[in-house]
Amino acid sequence: MNNKKVFSGIGWSFAERISAQLVSLIVSIILARILAPEDYGILAIVNVFVAIGDALVAGGFGIALVQKKNSDDTDFNSICWVSVFVSVLLYAVLFICAPLISDFYANNDLTLITRVLGIRLVFSAVNSIQQAYIQKKLLFMKSCIIGTFGAIVSGVIGIVLALTGAGVWALVAQNMMSVIISTAMLCFFIEWKPRLQCSMSSIKEMWGYGSRVFLATTVDTLKDNIRTLVVGKVFSSADLAYYNQGKRFPQLLVNDIVNSVGKVLLPVFSEQQDDLNKNTDFMRLSIRVSSFILLPLIFGMVGIADNFILLFLTEKWMPCVPYLRILSLVYVTR
Template identity: 45%
Template sequence: MRNKKTSGVFSGLVWTFAERITAQLVLTIVGIVLARLLTPEHYGIISIVMVFITLCNVFVTSGFGIAIVQKKEVDERDYNTAFLMSFLLSLLLYFMLFWSAPIIGNFYQMPELPSVIRVLGLRLIVTSVNTIQQAYIQRTMQFKKFFISTSFGTVLSGIIGIYLAIKGFGVWALVAQYLTNTTVDTIVLSIVGGWHPGRRVSIKKAKEIYSFGWKVLCTQLVFTLGGDIRSLIIGKVFGPSELAYYDQGKKYPALLVNNINTSIQKVLLPALSRKQDDQVALKSTLRKFIKVGMFVLCPLVIGFAAVADSFVRVVLTDKWVSAVPFIIIFCLSYLTRPIESACHQAILAIGKSELVFWIMVAIHVTSLIGTLFSTFVLRSVLWVALFSLASTVVSLICFFIATRINIDYRLNEQLQDIIPAISISLIMGIFVYFLGKAPFTPWIVLLLQIAAGGIIYWGMAKISKDESYLYIRKMVLRKKVVIGSKKILKEKSN
């Protein structure tokens, strides 16, 4: 029975990885095309607007959906009540955003900001539906449906964004892309997901959801503010162009990391929540997720840092070359994100959301101090990014201590789980970086770096018989056997 459950959990992880990889591939291609068509100023405007949208979005998405996933037992009234709470809050936040849009525009002295805020703010209302849909899918472990909805939304929104950029719509191409993505994703998930809002709600259920959800909300709010305050300060002090270089430098490492991270979060919380009373099983699952997450992420992040200069010059063109240092810094900053994310979900799963909140406070107080010092004393956007590394160190220390105390996940075990992937990736990254000095055309150099990086990493993992490599290989072979068996049975039945 346990093997069947474990298989279901990691099957869910496979589908969620597939969803994130598909979204990442499409978004990367779309982002590259749009970066070549639009200017840093266009991206600077949308970056400022997205700070306010994201902050409001935290209230809509972060507490209610996670509370549903974490609960041991849920019924129709739980989903309906959470949806109603989320929807009403999204309406309130949208009207607040609509009213304050001219004030924000005057503060940044950008005439386009108010209208962009008011249109893009409609995402909040759509997201209020989507967040409970996602909670239902997570709860029922039907992760294949995420893949379907995300694929439709990402592809269609990318086509619309590129078309409008070619037609000269500027920042509105980005607005259309963001808004269409969320809307189509929600519509498709409504069709295939199997859950729709009903009339049965409960005040008692609302109190239960609020009791857990407000702690998660506060945690996510602190997390979001810590990142987005930097963008607000950079946009005001250094201007939209500098903000665009900073955000582009952060964007591509974040595409790699957040997609993998989101996959882990979607599958890990419901999986761990079911084992919250069995510490041994919880710890075992946590360690496996960290090992696999680091094995997948490390070569991508370190490899991307090694090819950053070639990537920008070849793919984004020289007008974005100022983003290269930011790409390298954020690759290093995001390197350990699977560890932080997995430990975060484990602590949530045992019901200690307040502990996560205080950890986030410590992390982002460090980050805020670094941001203010870098901006107003050092007067450097680059130092703002560098101080993000300091907050990563604080994050690791806090989560390592928290899991040691609450789950008995010891430091020597933690190091055992992360050092192999980091070591192999660093060796690969050094070789790839120096390969970038080869006297060939930029396109050839970039392709050589990517090919060599993949071969070196996979080869070293195979030779060293890395545990995660063997596990992934076993899962792939098992999947092939299952598919082959089904095919043979189908042929016999015909």
């Protein structure tokens, strides 16, 4: 795979993340100005359980499809149906446990929100395999267009609901519609379609690599979200919203830049996994590109945190400024 194709892939991968996240950022700013911090705190608690479910559904085996040199439709279909099966089981657990979550946080609204938002696990199961196919084939231009369109439509739905007084349900709808639209559009616009095909040999072949990545992804997700569970229990939902809003902006910068580079380089590494020197060169390239873009943005965010929050999110969100500054410095080391 030549450097020109790699740089093109990185460019489209960045475009995908930047365009979709720019739309999401604008939408989130509008919603934050309309909705109360408590609405964000309620959603943050539910999102922890959904994020853990997502990690269990998607973490590892989609990456195993990208890592495998000659993965075919049988491999994609097999892993897809395993992921869907796991997602249905996890949703059933989440549905049953929703009242327990509500009781633990002393908030009756959490039961229905958890049961509704948990449905996205099934869509995420299919979407994770679609994203693996895009990554394997370096189809980042299609992903860019679909991701941006999904962010716009889901954002408009969220804003309209917020303006009509829907409260936290505006955030739930935006969150749900984003993955539903992406999954539906990718079914039409990429060559691979889920088919009723499952091979145990394919699953066994990818289990070794996928299970290790799955374990690492799950542990990382738990590590990132355990603080949210603790803050949501010990403090108010508004305090949790301030913490999460302060974390959101540096997390967005770091994850988008690192993930954009990583999405392109993983299939490159997989294709030439027997050539250590080439892989080392590409790894150095990824570190240089990420650092060149990331460091100025993060330190700039630290410097303008108070003015940024006051200008875009209004005075009601000013308590999140200390979190924004501290967590910006934390994320720059990741």
